[in-house]
Amino acid sequence: MTDAGRHPRIKLMTLSEVEEVSGYIGNFRVKVRQRARYVNEKECTACAKCAEVCPVVVPDEFQQGFSSRKAAYIPHPQAVPSAYLIDMEHCLGNNPVACNKCMDACEKQCINLNMEDSQVELNVGAIIVATGMAVYDPTALDEYGYTRFENVVTTLEFERLICGSGPTDGHLVRPSDRQVPRRIGFIQCVGSRTQNRGNPYCSNVCCMNTVKDTLLIKEHYPDAEIYVFYMDLRAFGKGFEDLLNRSREAGVHYIRGLPGMVTEDAETRNLRLKVENTTTARLEEYDLDMVVLSVGLQPAEDLKSLASRLNLSQTSDGFVQESHPKLRPVDAPTPGIYFAGCVESPKDVKDSVTQAGAAAARSAILLNAGVVKSEAIKAVVDQARCTSCGVCARVCPYGAIRVDVKAKTGAQVITAACAGCGTCAAECRFDAITMQHFTDAQVLAQVDAALEEKPEEKVLAFLCNWCSYAGGDLAGTSRLKYPASTRFIRVMCSGRVDESFILRAFEKGAPVVLLSGCHIGDCHYISANHWTMRRADRMWDRLEEMGIRPERLQLEWISSAEGARFADVMRGLEEIRQKVTPQEIEQGKKAIAEYRSRKAKDAGKEKEAEPAEV
């Protein structure tokens, strides 16, 4: 941090919050709100005289409330910049100034209680999101007695107790009586790997953090009895198994089983744990001086609002979604935005540093090149057809289309920002947008070709490139059988599938049409498949109005890992196909023909009604 703070080309903005982000790769415009520090950070020498005279005492958040701080304080040792700030929430007041002691004590006169928040606008080429994580609050897990029993602490609190810069200068004491605990129990997976209360995922770091803590305790207090209660220990990674073995050899007891209940002796404040040891299949009881809850990690509290400002998608567990888990693990789906650390998933220091290095390198490549090399699949607007209705801009997951609805200037595609999902082209009612390499004509030609012979024996499936098509590949390479009646048309995203493609398929005699893409939340184009779902809803209504059974259009989300599901879906479609009669197909063809002629008539009437100059 000190190096970063001193670097001539790094501008460190503390107490700052990103309020708005606009623009695109290479040209982001970021509005940052810089909160008032009330201390001139350049002049402050961190002499601490302001804190010495400050009469306000509040719990120190960094020390997890085990010690106190003043309203004039430095957030933590080695904070950068090394300058004090005034916590105005707890300060006796600056309007009018109620105490003024800090100002009187400051020899350099660097305190200004009238300082105000400021807004800074930055132009940046790339953005790295590294907002870190929060820890799970185990208060809800009443059986462990956290907050009820003073000697039940979380791993983060324990970290402060055993840290050299902590409130006890690294001397381990238990909170109730400040005595050195001799019997300590660690409960693993608190708030992790649970479907009921907590998070369903593994938090990645807790096992090794506990192993490290046990070794630290043993180093300082070799006679301490340490018990670790676990479901299973995950010591993957270089040197981790050795560390675990060292902990076992040092005499730490590892007990497979999570305690069902922690109780406290009101007099001694000692704790009793009841646990089923699944190795011995016996119910055991342990008397301990202190219990440490190994709490899991979860997304930072304000990540949701930041994600919406940066147009990032989040996975079901709340962490941000990377562009590709294997091939682009530090890239956001929005080009020019990268991730580092726990914003993407829980990870340890080593992985965070690795990812940060990768994100920095990815940004440096982009900035040094000065140009963006992009895919050729882009949206192109035909200005002669565009009515500036603004639908394309509204549906674009990347904000890559600009349109001034009032001035009717026509939609403009920012080529560098367009990812090529094709949702805009599918949603445009005026066919004013062409997707290069996936034009309407190209896709319709594929529909015609697929249904050229014996269409009544075929099921036509539109599959997205990243998930459903890959799922089909997996089904094939896994030698899974599915009916030969299916014909696939690959599109980059299910959002590209225009209503006219589906109607053409029915018009050509397809008994069943499948629309398939990534699972909701996993879309490779952020949220483009949300529009697929809306379109399917719209299509089902329209088909019903035309007298075509909505069941003939199916919608399925299939991931690239779901080869078996892909085969299963195809078998299901074949069953539906066999129930569609030739009469039904013919009736559908007629209905679509009537619909088209009606639509053409309406379009003609609209044109007649339009003023001549338009």
Added chain:
Amino acid sequence: MEQKLKCLRCGYEYTARMEAKDIAAERVCPRCQSNSVRRLSSEKK
């Protein structure tokens, strides 16, 4: 808001509680696990 839904794969009709935020959520038929679940307005059968 109670929403009537129909699975277009197995024909199962059911009612589920749907908030505005759930409109963009993945719909899965509780009987056959298909995603071809159609939202029915009250007048539709």
